[in-house]
Amino acid sequence: MGSRRNGRRIPKGVIHVQASFNNTIVTVTDVRGRVVSWSSAGTCGFRGTRRGTPFAAQTAAGNAIRTVVDQGMQRAEVRIKGPGLGRDAALRAIRRSGIVLSFVRDITPMPHNGCRPPKKRRV
Secondary structure, eight states: OOOSTTSOOOSEEEEEEEEOSSOEEEEEEETTOOEEEEEETTTTTOOGGGGGSHHHHHHHHHHHHHHHHHTTOOEEEEEEESSOTHHHHHHHHHHHTTOEEEEEEEOOOOOSSOSOOOOOOOO
């Protein structure tokens, strides 16, 4: 049984950043979509309102990327989702890690016309 850390070499991957107002989750996958590493502001020890801060997002991104850099990742795509405060801070931490980014894409879901509104209240 091989060790969990050095299971396989990953030259290229995808970094998913989900930034909500309450938390920031950073997931690193290989090109096929299998999760290699992940981290969130909550797992980094931030609790309550501090989880939604840019510093917490920066710490979470640094923790998630540190493990994949050891596995040999050099290139990555970044997909950012959500309206949270940690979007820019997480991207800054990813840039600082030394991984070459092929592109950064915003995949925040946008409603085209939204849900149907509820019927008016009868009195």
